[in-house]
Amino acid sequence: MSLLSIRGLTKAYPGVIANSDVSFEVAPGEVHALLGENGAGKSTLVKTIFGLVRPDAGEMTLSGRPYAPARPGDARAAGVAMVFQHFSLFEAMSVAENIALGMEARQAGRDLPARIRSVSAQYGLPLDPDRLVGDLSVGERQRVEIVRCLLQEPRLLIMDEPTSVLTPQEVEVLFATLRKLSAEGVAILYISHKLEEIRSLCDRATILRGGRVVGSCVPAEETAKSLAEAMIGSALAQPVAKSHAVGGAVLQLAGLSLPSPDPFGTTLRDVSLTLCKGEILGIGGVAGNGQEELQAALSGERAVAPGMIVLRGQEIGALGPNRRRALGLCTAPEERLGHAAAPEMTLTENALLTGLTRQCLAQGGFVKWQATTGFAEAVVRRFDVRTPGVDHAARALSGGNLQKFVVGREVLQNPEVLVVNQPTWGVDAAAAAAIRAALVSLAAGGAAVIVISQDLDELMEISDRLSVLAGGRLSEPRPAGSLGIDEIGLMMGGSTVRAAQ
Numbered sequence: 001m002s003l004l005s006i007r008g009l010t011k012a013y014p015g016v017i018a019n020s021d022v023s024f025e026v027a028p029g030e031v032h033a034l035l036g037e038n039g040a041g042k043s044t045l046v047k048t049i050f051g052l053v054r055p056d057a058g059e060m061t062l063s064g065r066p067y068a069p070a071r072p073g074d075a076r077a078a079g080v081a082m083v084f085q086h087f088s089l090f091e092a093m094s095v096a097e098n099i100a101l102g103m104e105a106r107q108a109g110r111d112l113p114a115r116i117r118s119v120s121a122q123y124g125l126p127l128d129p130d131r132l133v134g135d136l137s138v139g140e141r142q143r144v145e146i147v148r149c150l151l152q153e154p155r156l157l158i159m160d161e162p163t164s165v166l167t168p169q170e171v172e173v174l175f176a177t178l179r180k181l182s183a184e185g186v187a188i189l190y191i192s193h194k195l196e197e198i199r200s201l202c203d204r205a206t207i208l209r210g211g212r213v214v215g216s217c218v219p220a221e222e223t224a225k226s227l228a229e230a231m232i233g234s235a236l237a238q239p240v241a242k243s244h245a246v247g248g249a250v251l252q253l254a255g256l257s258l259p260s261p262d263p264f265g266t267t268l269r270d271v272s273l274t275l276c277k278g279e280i281l282g283i284g285g286v287a288g289n290g291q292e293e294l295q296a297a298l299s300g301e302r303a304v305a306p307g308m309i310v311l312r313g314q315e316i317g318a319l320g321p322n323r324r325r326a327l328g329l330c331t332a333p334e335e336r337l338g339h340a341a342a343p344e345m346t347l348t349e350n351a352l353l354t355g356l357t358r359q360c361l362a363q364g365g366f367v368k369w370q371a372t373t374g375f376a377e378a379v380v381r382r383f384d385v386r387t388p389g390v391d392h393a394a395r396a397l398s399g400g401n402l403q404k405f406v407v408g409r410e411v412l413q414n415p416e417v418l419v420v421n422q423p424t425w426g427v428d429a430a431a432a433a434a435i436r437a438a439l440v441s442l443a444a445g446g447a448a449v450i451v452i453s454q455d456l457d458e459l460m461e462i463s464d465r466l467s468v469l470a471g472g473r474l475s476e477p478r479p480a481g482s483l484g485i486d487e488i489g490l491m492m493g494g495s496t497v498r499a500a501q
């Protein structure tokens, strides 16, 4: 008998049908993937299962009983747990305190630290309940979320893109845990755009396109290419070759050091590099090792001491973001909702936020709305952003579609230097290939590009040179072709930086 059965689930938002007559089954112990392009309706579906979204039509059963959670508390009580892409942890509190917060008072109890220890040992997820969350790595924080779920002894565990924040070694540990859970009969509903991982982990996959179920398959019997093609419904574009024509120096960082204002942030330590016209420099590393701080120093959100950042011979360390943009340095930060884009503003207004200067979107103190709308529409067209229109709010876009918008908005401004942080995070295979192709063609046109990413395959594919941030230090960039993925994985854990010193 199936554990979860979904029949005819439908959910519409203004202008979009996010889920249309969706039906599928998940058996106990099955690792079931949800596959689909950005905006295909995966998140809406799992949010419905977790009680965060109320469907317009359709029904669900759990172990044969009608199941219609009105809130996550109902889902949890029925044995459904979910690990989100974004963690909801308080840094200044301990692991045990954080876990207790999400529980009913009667469940928490005094023996909670002991239970955390035992569950984490049982499932191979080492975790000290007394440590402050602020001192944990991103991978360890995810463990807190997973252990929090496991303490509820779920029958169904939902995971939304769990591996995007992990090193290859941490992915292996996570998969071992998930396989153990599945062997014990726990069903896992798994969303990811990483098709090779789905092939190795998942027993079955349901494929969504435009909110509808368009097929199901056994991933191990498919190739990553055939899975991607089933998602998009057509043949995949050929990957692009990277450019090698590298010109003179355009951006120089010299001894860039910057204490973090956040007690749990990372201090940048003596970061130096020379970036040349036409090259893509990939910066790998586990999240929380200085990526956001480096992005803030480069974008101008944080000023740095004189001499630390020089653009085409000009000292720019004290300039703010708009003045740096005017000089040709554009950036797209990692956090798309709230940092790269204002959630409540329309796409047109968001296009204005960073396009104002370089696209000349104002005159005499007045916004040129027609030109601004035209710019937003150009981004939507060129980057295939799926939205009913540019007058829709940024928050109404699916994660991947908003990501395409925030990267496209910078690429179309023809920057001389572009710094992007996690440019294809949560973006489906076809759209990720399109974003990478756009970055490569920008570099081929003479721009210098810095790509900060945790996706090693991506960095290997598009970078001319590669370095790694660990503990706020940047390793010496090396030609991308000279490094193996295992070596970079170890560097991400901090080992190369030490080796390089």
Ligand SMILES: Nc1ncnc2c1ncn2[C@@H]1O[C@H](COP(=O)(O)OP(=O)(O)OP(=O)(O)O)[C@@H](O)[C@H]1O
Binding pocket: 013, 014, 016, 017, 018, 036, 037, 038, 039, 040, 041, 042, 043, 044, 045, 386, 395, 396, 397, 398, 399, 400, 401, 426, 428
């Ligand atoms: N709160 C909302 N308001 C309006 N539209 C929404 C809302 N949430 C989702 N949508 C729309 O529903 C559709 C499905 O979105 P959903 O987030 O479920 O897709 P997804 O498959 O999870 O995409 P991604 O891989 O990009 O995360 C999209 O077109 C999206 O714009």
